[in-house]
Amino acid sequence: MTDRGPRADVCVIGAGPAGALVAHRAAKAGYSVVVLDAGPRFDFEGRSEREERAIRPGSSKPPWNMGEEGGHGKRDAYTSSGPKEYPLNTARVKGVGGSTLHWQGMVMRLHERDFRLHSETGMGVDWPLSYADLRPYYARAERAFGVAGASDxxxxxxxxxxxxxxxxxxxxxxxxxxxxxxxxxxxxxxxPNARNSESYRGRSECLGYGTCKPVCPSGAKYDATATIDGAEKAGAVVIDRAPVQHLEHDDAGDRVVAAVYATPDGKTHRQEASEFVLAAGGVEIPRLLLLSKSPQYPDGLANSSGLVGRYFTDHxxxxxxxxxxxxxxxxxxxxxxxxxxxxxxxxxxxxxxxxxxxxxxxxxxxxxxxxxxxxxxxxxxxxxxxxxxxxxxxxxxxxEQVPQYENRVTLDDSKTDDHGNPVPEIVWSLxxxxxxxxxxxxxxxxxxxxxxxxxxxxxxxxxxTGPAFHHMGTTRMGTDPKSSVVGPDMRTHDLDNLTVAGSSVFPTTGAMNPTLTIAALSLSAADELLDRLA
Incomplete structure (x- = not known):
């Protein structure tokens, strides 16, 4: 095992919208940033070919190379063992840009009541944040995406x-x-749509291909590669095809010290940093924490509550x-x-x-x-x-599905990925x-x-019925370390320098597409992180 590069101020794991926004914010503030993503980069020039592959009748190769037919079956393997079958690989992408490469692009704010669901209806729990807390971050997220909308x-x-x-x-x-x-x-x-009704920040207006899901050839629909490009211009280093195998913490168990990741040449490397951000989605984040168990954390890293992976929720x-x-x-x-x-x-x-x-x-x-x-x-x-x-x-x-304790992401020890790690096992029910x-x-x-x-x-x-493929709730946010995994600043209760960015922190889900809320929370988490680095 080797140290791939110098110690960074911030190590971000996952180059989807959450990780991209945090990396961009930290790099623009002048901090050294390394982003690790499990999948490859996809050349923009290849999108027309991917669009053709997606719409060609009888085509069996997924446009973004997920699952068995894409040649990455072992890498993307999973188990669904709950009462309701969960087809995980149908709508996720491992690669720079994440699932925004093939998302529909609808971006709504949660309603005010969503943040106080238990207080008003008796269902679920309340968020430790209010809509008013997130409102300025929602506005920043809309500008980052280039949202087309009206106040009607x-x-x-x-x-x-x-x-x-x-x-x-x-x-x-x-x-x-x-x-x-x-x-x-x-x-x-x-x-509200995260696609350009007119040209915006160097990206084309919508040209009407009509293949938004799974491929936008023009780039009019926002995807996280646009933000990653900005982060790299600001100095961030992005390493693709670098799946993180586990996280290491210090002797006291208070701080993460390194992310251990693999590269296609079969080697493993350690990336050290002052702050770590998990932004790999609601399935891979709890999986990584569970894979990072240690004597201090025998049930998985940041899991003193026993809730890592619990309350897996979808629409x-x-x-x-x-x-x-x-x-x-x-x-x-x-x-x-x-x-x-x-x-x-x-x-x-x-x-x-x-x-x-x-x-x-x-x-x-x-x-x-x-x-x-x-x-x-x-x-x-x-x-x-x-x-x-x-x-x-x-x-x-x-x-909307009210989160259920028995719905969860855990590890299937009987089945391993291409690096010998247990695959995620999903338990989901109606x-x-x-x-x-x-x-x-x-x-x-x-x-x-x-x-x-x-x-x-x-x-x-x-x-x-089936899922909308909005993976939420597996590292839920709250103020009590016994009943949540992260606090209102999206930092884990157990480790001082480990932040979770993404929909896995949602205590409840509402019925809105989650990506704008993911972005707003990620921007808020980035501000908290920068305050700690200052």
């Missing part, structure tokens, strides 16, 4: 700053939904889709431009959780999907495409309260589709 959401929390970019206009199908929702007294509004999905007797221009826009938060705030009796309705611009098959779905050719194929393309609609929803919320979401969705005289083709309800 009557249910949104209060703002003191405008969005950096104007909102995207409503789509053709949005107008259809708006008319139906107005008849049902359901309020609709625009969606469940609910949806209804079908066809109507008019053109909807499906797939004309590759992301959501209209939503409704009308059903978001939870009832005070705690009987069910929050719902965020999404009106899709990309429901139904593409012409290529239709062409490959049957044996018709020539004029018959054209007739089939005319019949099946351009008349689909769908209403989706994210549903509780009765969340089941009732999914059923409620379906009822609302059916009302909207009925108002549109739609022929319903599919329903995703409690029996078919």
């Amino acid at each position: 959401n009557p249910f949104a929390p209060p703002r003191t700053t405008p969005f950096p970019l104007p909102a995207f206009p409503p789509s053709h199908s949005d107008a259809m939904f708006a008319e139906a929702c107005e008849s049902l007294e359901i309020t609709t509004h625009s969606v 469940f999905f609910a949806g209804v889709g079908g066809v109507v007797d008019e053109r909807t221009r499906q797939h004309h826009v590759g992301f959501n431009t209209t939503e409704s938060h009308q059903f978001y705030d939870q009832p005070a009796d705690g009987s069910r959780t929050a719902i965020k309705l999404e009106f899709w611009n990309y429901a139904g098959p593409t012409p290529a999907d239709i062409a490959l779905s049957g044996s018709s050719l020539g004029d018959d194929l054209l007739d089939n495409i005319r019949e099946e393309y351009g008349n689909h609609l769908a209403v989706g929803a994210l549903v 509780d009765d309260r969340t089941r009732r919320t999914i059923e409620r979401a379906n009822r609302i969705q059916h009302r909207i589709m009925d108002e549109l005289d739609a022929n319903v083709r599919w329903v995703i309800g409690p029996e078919k």
